[in-house]
Amino acid sequence: MSNQDALAAMLKQYEGNSSSYAKNSSAKEYDLKNYFTTYLSEKQKTATKRIRVLPTSDGTTPFREIHGHKMQVDGEWKTFVCLKHEKGEDCPLCEAHEALRATGKDSDKELAKKYNAKKMYVVKIIDRDNEADGVKFWRFNHDYRKQGIYDKIYGVLTAIKQNITDPKTGRDLMIMIARDQNNRPVVQSISHMDPSPLSEDAEVSAEWLSDSRTWEDVYSVKPYDYLEIIVKGGTPTWDKEAKKFVDKASLTDKESDDLDEELSLGTPNVKPTVTAAAKTTTPVVKVTEPEDEEDENDDLPF
Numbered sequence: 070m071s072n073q074d075a076l077a078a079m080l081k082q083y084e085g086n087s088s089s090y091a092k093n094s095s096a097k098e099y100d101l102k103n104y105f106t107t108y109l110s111e112k113q114k115t116a117t118k119r120i121r122v123l124p125t126s127d128g129t130t131p132f133r134e135i136h137g138h139k140m141q142v143d144g145e146w147k148t149f150v151c152l153k154h155e156k157g158e159d160c161p162l163c164e165a166h167e168a169l170r171a172t173g174k175d176s177d178k179e180l181a182k183k184y185n186a187k188k189m190y191v192v193k194i195i196d197r198d199n200e201a202d203g204v205k206f207w208r209f210n211h212d213y214r215k216q217g218i219y220d221k222i223y224g225v226l227t228a229i230k231q232n233i234t235d236p237k238t239g240r241d242l243m244i245m246i247a248r249d250q251n252n253r254p255v256v257q258s259i260s261h262m263d264p265s266p267l268s269e270d271a272e273v274s275a276e277w278l279s280d281s282r283t284w285e286d287v288y289s290v291k292p293y294d295y296l297e298i299i300v301k302g303g304t305p306t307w308d309k310e311a312k313k314f315v316d317k318a319s320l321t322d323k324e325s326d327d328l329d330e331e332l333s334l335g336t337p338n339v340k341p342t343v344t345a346a347a348k349t350t351t352p353v354v355k356v357t358e359p360e361d362e363e364d365e366n367d368d369l370p371f
């Protein structure tokens with residue numbers, strides 16, 4: 070190995086170590102095939118989707134509970150995995166929630182709800198209309214009113230008293246989707262089909278069952294710095310030169326004297342983020358994520 074090669078290897082290692090989170094967050098390839106949603110296109114009023122829930126390899130529940138924050142970024146609703154609940158780390162969104170609750174003001178208490186971590190489920194399924202896509206992940210919210218997707222599936226389970234995920238004798242589920250009074254797609258009902266094998270083709274079945282990916286392989290966990298920008302109402306973007314996330318708005322403004330002040334608005338206990346990065350004009354990696362459609366219990370005022 071030449072010195073040049075060794076140097077390149079070390080530089081690469083250093084960059085890898087210092088931006089492992091960034092890689093996870095921004096360089097991740099999002100393949101839409103990996104996601105199942107109950108989204109409807111603008112023209113669609115209703116839809117029926119047929120799925121098969123896959124069993125876990127150890128017989129535990131296929132509905133993995135995770136906590137996430139629903140936040141609007143650049144006008145779009147996005148879900149962010151909660152660092153506190155899922156990683157046992159500091160989470161800027163939870164910190165904002167706690168700080169607002171701590172002021173004792175009713176208006177802050179109301180605002181705090183916006184930052185609350187919400188329980189969600191992630192389940193691996195086969196989309197019968199798109200079997201060629203292979204195993205997909207479906208994420209949906211827990212509904213404390215007991216009218217959500219999980220409640221509807223629970224209704225099926227108690228009705229048939231059978232393991233719907235059994236590869237030989239399990240059941241497909243039919244999901245009826247329609248628009249509510251606000252024109253948003255909601256899951257209206259979930260019913261079960263007759264028992265059927267996961268696949269008639271043993272090879273295909275084995276392939277689906279051996280999929281070892283977890284939710285973390287398809288939903289990124291954003292680092293603290295990234296979420297901190299979200300809390301402040303910014304749009305995080307990866308600054309290659311500074312090797313960290315910065316607010317998109319800061320990159321278009323070289324005269325950024327006002328920036329610190331602007332970005333320090335927000336919750337009192339979050340650390341300052343923007344320093345030298347604000348001065349660079351390096352093109353940035355666009356952080357994209359699959360569109361996060363809202364289901365019935367999102368952004369309701371309670």
Ligand SMILES: [Zn+2]
Nearest residue numbers: 151152160163
């Ligand atoms: Zn959190």
